[in-house]
Amino acid sequence: MLNNYKVGFVFVSIVFGFMLAVQFKIVQEPQERDTRDIWQLKADLVSEQQRQTNLLKEISTLESQLSNYKTERHESKEQALRETLEELKKEAGLTEITSSGVILTITPLSDELLLNRPPSGISPELLNRLVNELNQYQAEEISINEQRMINSSVIRDINGVTTIDGYPLDSFPIEVKVIAKDAGNVRDRLKVGKAIEEFFMEDLMLDISEPITSLTIPAYKNTIEVQEMEPVLSE
Numbered sequence: 001m002l003n004n005y006k007v008g009f010v011f012v013s014i015v016f017g018f019m020l021a022v023q024f025k026i027v028q029e030p031q032e033r034d035t036r037d038i039w040q041l042k043a044d045l046v047s048e049q050q051r052q053t054n055l056l057k058e059i060s061t062l063e064s065q066l067s068n069y070k071t072e073r074h075e076s077k078e079q080a081l082r083e084t085l086e087e088l089k090k091e092a093g094l095t096e097i098t099s100s101g102v103i104l105t106i107t108p109l110s111d112e113l114l115l116n117r118p119p120s121g122i123s124p125e126l127l128n129r130l131v132n133e134l135n136q137y138q139a140e141e142i143s144i145n146e147q148r149m150i151n152s153s154v155i156r157d158i159n160g161v162t163t164i165d166g167y168p169l170d171s172f173p174i175e176v177k178v179i180a181k182d183a184g185n186v187r188d189r190l191k192v193g194k195a196i197e198e199f200f201m202e203d204l205m206l207d208i209s210e211p212i213t214s215l216t217i218p219a220y221k222n223t224i225e226v227q228e229m230e231p232v233l234s235e
Helices: 003-026 038-092 125-134 183-192 195-201
Strands: 097-108 141-144 155-158 161-164 174-179 202-207 214-218
Touching: 097 141, 097 183, 125 141, 125 155, 125 161, 125 174, 125 183, 125 195, 141 155, 141 214, 174 214, 183 195, 183 202, 195 202
Parallel strands: none
Antiparallel strands: 097 174, 097 202, 097 214, 141 174, 155 161
């Protein structure tokens, strides 16, 4: 029993001695210290501040670029809408147009050819046939006495007077302006077509000008009524 006690005492003493040795070593060897002097610390601080400043500048530049991009994108959308609107107005005949074309002049026959008959006016049927013939010859735009023809235009008789969209054609000469990419082709086809003969049969002359390089047709003057359409209200 005594021997066991001695062995235990020796073991405890060894452990206690080892712990004292470790503690003494820790005291003798303190943790590593920052050995940089004050000037080095200041230099490192300045360098870090400069790095932050550069980062802030880059952020500011990127934010400015993003803002410019958003502005350009917004303006490009507005520009696209304006261009689309102008194109739609052009297709609808709401803008003046200048291009190559020919002018047709309608007048009564001379007194000699009329044989003392009073000159008659132009009938809606004859004028409609002329317009249809011009469309067959690839006419792009047509005006009659400066009244622009559009898809909804109506040529009809009102109280014995031929009208186009309500505008009376009650005097001569009547001037028909025609714009086409190939004005010469339109002129040549009219010359050999039925129009001249049909006008002659109704005591009228149809004179066709030489191709004109710059011919202006006015915009449609009346109000276009839109039916069966409602505005969309955004929520």
